[in-house]
Amino acid sequence: KTFRGAVYEHAVILPEERVTKVSRDVALRTMMQNLMVYQSQANIARQKNVDLLVFPEDGLYGMGFTRAAIEPYLEYIPDYETDPWNPCENPVKYPSTEVQFFLSCLAKNNSLYIVANVGDKQLCNKSDDPKCPVDGHYQYNTNVVYDKTGKLVAKYHKVNLFYEFQFDNPVNETLVTFDTPFGKFGTFTCFDILFHDPAMRLIEEKGIRNIVFPTAWMDALPLLAAVQFHSAFAAGMKINFLTANIHRPRSKFQGSGIYTPLGALDFYYNDLTDNGKLLIKDIDILPEGQTKHARNISSKENDQYSESMIHTRSDYKKVHQFKALVFGDLFNFESLLNDSGIITVCHNRLCCHLEYESNGAMNDDLFAFGAFDGLHTFEGRYYIQVCALLKCKHNTHHSCGGPTKASRTVFQNIHIAGNFETNYIFPEILLTNQEKLELPPIGKWRYNESGLDMTGLDYPLLSASLFSRVYSRDNSSLRCISNTALLISIICLLILYLH
């Protein structure tokens, strides 16, 4: 009823040159250095009977390349469905595929599934493909999966690139899954987690309950630290989520974990060491099936809800209500004045409700409860609705929403709920132990239809929030832009015609 999963947070060895193109030999030398670390971890994993091991995004060469400079790190990766291949058993089938050979043998020799992130190079020709880049090939940020025999069983091209100008967007967005004796898995990469495709399609259309997630994620407090958001995604979508990050804490790249619907089985957050870390856990096999559907509240229902929340509060405009920026979004906030209390805050159509009880020692810490409903525009554009209880960076209102890892306040009870437009809600709880991020243990918190509840937390609180995505508005805003563009074009044509 369980499988043994592992993720490796890898301190990637970076090549010195990432702007100018080096030879294939030089590129291979760097990648082999990283692969040797992968090998030692795979050996440990085999000794511990691990079934599946996940390595991070960009784990073989790092990031920050120009398009030309990444090219020697790429290999042609065939389509595993039309052209089945076991690189370890047939290494000469394609030239220059040393990395694939190594990874495939790692899987075969250690008898485990290997999930890794590599670069795929696909040749193209301008004459039969007008979108073919000028250098005659596509470059893709790619997840590959090898089964226990070393056979390539999955290849996924990252859809939602994050300022990765060295890579191309895939032409066909496909849902990539692979079957194992311990269940069906889906895969996507890093920034993909914030968008509907392919993440939600894997979960909703394919009924996927296990995701393997190579990532190179920089912590973005207060709401998007890696361990915080990735554990919330597993809880919100009720899935197993295995995420391996690269380890470069001085650049905020860190935080890997093995997460389940009930919470973190294990996670790694350590900015005091430059070392990587292997996490291994037995994970319950979840039944396949559709987990969640967007809740369709009509806009009329929603408006009535928001208004009733506002009107029940005659004391709505008080001095301790204020606005502050959270990662570029202007939230409506209300500060927590007492050691326990009830607060309702609204923003646009979202109303958020908080009931809390601290252990009576909040004196030095300023906390605020906030709401945001709108388009997030910093480092990505996407619609969100968020209810968030935040420890403010300093004792000033405008510092609420700034990144901080310091808190001294332990809460006894917290309940957070809101009238969210969809069920794509990710319940986040982030604690701190002497400025080291912590997650709550399984059993100390619960998330269901009535909201997020936590009780008897052992560490001081940094934030507790319901972070939701409103995917439908992303599309409608795109439609709106294209409709506006169409309208402007028609008007221009009309003016031209009349002249």
Ligand SMILES: NC(=O)CCCC[C@@H]1SC[C@@H]2NC(=O)N[C@@H]21
């Ligand atoms: N390699 C990637 O795709 C990284 C993207 C994730 C970064 C997350 S989402 C936006 C936030 N900004 C950051 O610096 N980290 C967060």
